[in-house]
Amino acid sequence: MRRAGIPQVVRMKISGRKTDSLERRYSITDNEDIENARELMEKRSSIAKIEMKPR
Numbered sequence: 001m002r003r004a005g006i007p008q009v010v011r012m013k014i015s016g017r018k019t020d021s022l023e024r025r026y027s028i029t030d031n032e033d034i035e036n037a038r039e040l041m042e043k044r045s046s047i048a049k050i051e052m053k054p055r
Contacts, residue, residue, distance in 0.1 A: 002027055 001011045008023060017023050 003033075 001014070002008075006014075008020075012018070012023050015023075015026075017026070
């Protein structure tokens with residue numbers, strides 16, 4: 001559900017988890033998550049470089 005973009009509060013309600021710690025415990029991070037994070041950071045870095053160029 002996290003990968004599908006469903007907000008944490010909604011995931012917790014659906015799964016019956018009462019605390020953030022349980023949500024974190026079962027929110028497994030794998031290599032795909034890390035690769036997605038890297039790609040997002042690269043995109044953000046590119047945007048920041050463009051915005052910083054003098055006009």
